[in-house]
Amino acid sequence: MATATAGSSSPHTGDSPEPSFSGEKVYVAVGAQSRATLLWALHKFPQGTAFVLLHVYSPPKFLHILGAKIPAGQLREQELIAHKKMDLQRISDNLDQYQLICAQQKVQTEKLVVESDDVAQGLVDLISEHNVSMLVMGAADDKHCAKKMKVLKSKKARVVEQHADPFCKIWFICKGTLVYCRKAAPVSHDMIRDCRQSGTSAQSSVERSSSLSEIWCASNTWMHKLILEPHIETTSSYRYSDKVKEDTKERDKSDNELQHILMELERVRQEAYEEKCRREKAEQELFEALQKAQASENLYFGELKQRNEIEVKLATTIEEVERLARTADELAAKLQKEYEKILVLEKRSAHSDRIIKDLMLQRDKAVREAEAVCVKNGESTAIADRTMHITELSISEIKEATCNFDHSLKVGESVYGSVYKGFLRHTNVAVKKLNPESTQSLSQFNQEVEILSRVRHPNLVTLIGACKDARALVYEYMPNGSLDDRLACKDNSKPLSWQLRTRIASNICSALIFLHSNKPHSIVHSDLKASNILLDGNNVAKLSGFGVCRMLTDEFKATTTLYRHTHPKGSFVYIDPEYAISGDLTPLSDVYSFGIILLRLLTGRSGFGLLKDVQRAVEKGCLQAILDSSAGDWPLMHAEQLARVGLRCCEIRRKNRPDLQTEVWTVLEPMLRSASSMLCSLSFKSVSEDFGNVPSYFICPIQQDVMRDPLIAADGFTYEAEAIIEWFDIGHYTSLMTYLDLPHRDLLPNHALRSAIQEWLQTNAD
Structure with missing residues (x-):
């Protein structure tokens, strides 16, 4: 085993460039x-x-999956291959970055990746196999690195320094x-003589064998002899020094032969290496081609299966579409028949409504004429004959309607x-059953x-x-219910x-007057109370609940007491x-009730204790604090006027x-004009939305329909x-739109507008 003393030197700190021999490559171990x-x-x-960028890949013994360390032996082969591919791809990307650095320095580089279970041993084996003569590698792990470090602290570095080929220089x-x-x-x-002898035997082996593997073994025999017996070098150098001096010529000749043999071995080794690389590349390309073929085949079968499924679903x-189309045709035919029936019924209904309206107008006219005659004769039609001037209905009709x-x-109970x-x-009607x-x-x-x-x-x-x-009374139906319910936002x-x-x-106020x-x-x-004030579809108020009302004769008009009732009701x-005290x-009793309703409209509160609260707020100037905020921003001047009018109406x-x-x-009329101008635009907008952008000139300014x-x-x-006839009948002689006096009350049919409205209604109905 080679030690540091075999080819040791002191740590080198100089900055001068290292010498380079022609054809030699510098291997740099990188991570x-x-x-x-x-x-x-x-x-x-x-x-x-x-330069050759060298990296030794060591497969990990544990893999990190979902935050846990799992031994590699517990994973399937496919999973290990997938992890290995990802690791090699990451290594290749790192080497590409290093190659880019070298390219910026205009330095030629190669990449070399080898696999070994032990990184240090892999470096030792690679130095031996590739005859690496110059190697640059790290001295320690990053966590052990120090600028003043003088010894090798990395186990891998120490193993490489001790076991690497002694002919390889390592930095x-x-x-x-x-x-x-x-x-x-x-x-x-x-060592040269031994190498020559080994070379001669290696050359004879080359001549005897045409196999690349035998050439490789012959060359490695000499290389391993140099590695395994380095100590003979020093001993032989001193033992035969004199003899070498005497046999210089013979030694030079042997050196030339040895050099020739070594060059031939190097060429053969290079050819074997290149052939090996070509075979590996061909095998890799074949493997990739097989993988692509398998993937294409799987894709084809998957698409074929998906196509079959789509065809089944399409059929x-x-x-289903054909069945739905047949059903739709049948429903359309039925709908057309029903629509034709509805048109017939609507025509009949419209005709009936027109007849009813005409009859009611004729009846009202007759009643007014009869009352005028009775007044002229000083008699009351009600007292004279007690005739019922309304439509008499049978009990069966009432039961059928309800x-x-x-x-x-x-919808109500009392x-x-x-x-x-x-x-x-x-x-639609409202039936009151007493x-x-x-x-x-x-x-x-x-x-x-x-x-x-x-x-x-x-x-x-x-x-x-x-x-x-x-004992049932039939009224027009008021869809928005009573004022009491609306102030409480019922439903x-x-x-x-x-x-x-x-x-x-x-x-x-107009109704009471x-x-x-x-x-x-x-x-x-x-x-008079909020529950007896009903609101129609346009929130127009109408009085109801006349069961306890009283008719006062003219002979008592000048007196304070117009009617005496021992048991006040309400x-x-x-x-x-x-009225509660004296009967x-x-x-003026209705005026008091009207004042309470005004205060309720202002505050939205119930009537109990309301009078005192409003009086206190008006006196302190804080009326706005008790106004109903859900009604919007009350104009303060209008609110104060209504509050003062309500308080005056409620005088004891x-x-x-x-x-x-x-x-x-x-007081109310100017407020009504101001509010009506705002309501007019809001009402037209609301009706336009309800009737699908109906033209504004189709809408009646009174009924808003x-x-x-x-x-x-x-x-x-x-x-x-x-609407306009009723407006004239109650004694109005002013225009609803301009508030100016009308020169006359003659009315002309607007046939062109009526035809346009009927055409629009028919188009929207279709």
Whole structure:
């Protein structure tokens, strides 16, 4: 075993370039962190020196998989091969980076990767097999490196230094600094003679054998003899020194022959190595070609299988599509038949509705004429004949419309009875069935029939018909329910905006003025509350609940007490305090209830304790703190005006309460105009969205719905016939759009617009 003394030298620290012999290559052992070692070699050897980048790959005994160390012996062969390929690829990438560094220095390099279970032994074997004469490698691991290190601390470095071929010169580097240099062993005359003899026998072996393997064995015989018996060199040098001097000529001749033999062996060895490389390359290419062929075959079979599956699915899909197409054709045919039936029914319904409207208009006209005659004669039609001027319905019709008063159709309930949603004569209606057990149900039935059959106003609920046997009253259906429910946002309904609340207050005020100024008898509602104020589809308020209302005769108009009732009726929160104490009922009793409703519209709160809270907020100037924020940003001036009007209406003494027509309406009318201008744009936008971007000129400004029978008024605007006629009937002579007085109340049919609306409706229905 060679030791450091066999070819030792002191650590070399000089910076001069190392000599290079022609044809010799410098092997540099590199790893993942060997950049400094390579740069040192490039600096130390002269330009033009050929370098071989050497790496010994040692398969790991443990593999890191999912954070755990698994012995390599426990893995399958395919997994080991895959890990090995990844490691070799990583090594190749590192060598490519080192080659790039060498290329930048214009240095010719080669890559050499060998596999060995032990890195140090692999380096020793490679030096012997490749006759490496110059090797540069690391002196220690990175964690043991130190600039002032003088001895080899790496076990691999020590093994290579002791067991490597003595004719190989080795430089041990640490962090770009030479730590130790092992020189090559000198060659003596005895060793040359032995080498010549070994060479002669090797040459005869070459002549006797034409096999490359035998040539390789012959050359290695001489090389191993030099490695295994280095000590003979020194001994023979001193023993035969005199004889060498005498036989110089013979020795020179033998040296020439030996040199020739060595050159021939080197050539043969090189050819064998090249042949081996070619065979390995051919085997690798064949292996890769077989792998590609296998992969192509697997891909072909996979695609063939996938194609077959797709064809099966496609056939199934085609069958399903054909079946669905047949089903769709059948449904389309059925739908067409049903659609034709619906068109026929709609035509009949429209015709029936028109007839009903015409009859109702004729009836109302006749009633007004009869009332005018009665007034002229000083008599009341109600007192004269007690005739019921509404449609009389049978009990069977009522039961059919409500599915025999099905509980699921009940939309309201009170002590006086229950309200059901029904469908009567192609129209949605509300059926109020009075409690038959109540002794006053019959009087309430007659009272509502008597009042609602004689008065008409846009803000009074319309009584369609009645059934005396069932004690049922049929009203127009109000889809948005009561004001009480909307203030409480029942069923998660959208909160009412302050504009809508202003309009609702104006609607109620208008209805009360109409009732109180009714001729020949004033009407006091006497049960005005939020639950008796209903909202239609456009949130227009209409009064209901006339079961306890009272008609006041003209002979008591000048007196304070217009009607005496010993038992006041109504909700406690809304009831007039003087009426509750004395039982004296006057129109000012409705004014008190209206004041409570105004305060509820402002605050959104219930009536209990509301009056005192609003009074305190107004006095302290903090009204905004108790306003209902869900209504939006109230204009503070409007809110204060409404609050003060509401407080005046709720004065304890009647004589201090304002008159609705001369005082309250003058405050509400400007607010209504301001709110209506905002609601108009919002309503048109809402209707346009609901009807699929319907043109704005198809919408009635009053009903906010698509017109069916458009009429042109004197202001140049078009309205729905029923709406504009009702507007004129209640005594209005101003335009709804310009708020200016109309020169006349003549109406002209708008045939062109009516045709356009019908065409649009038919197109959208298709």
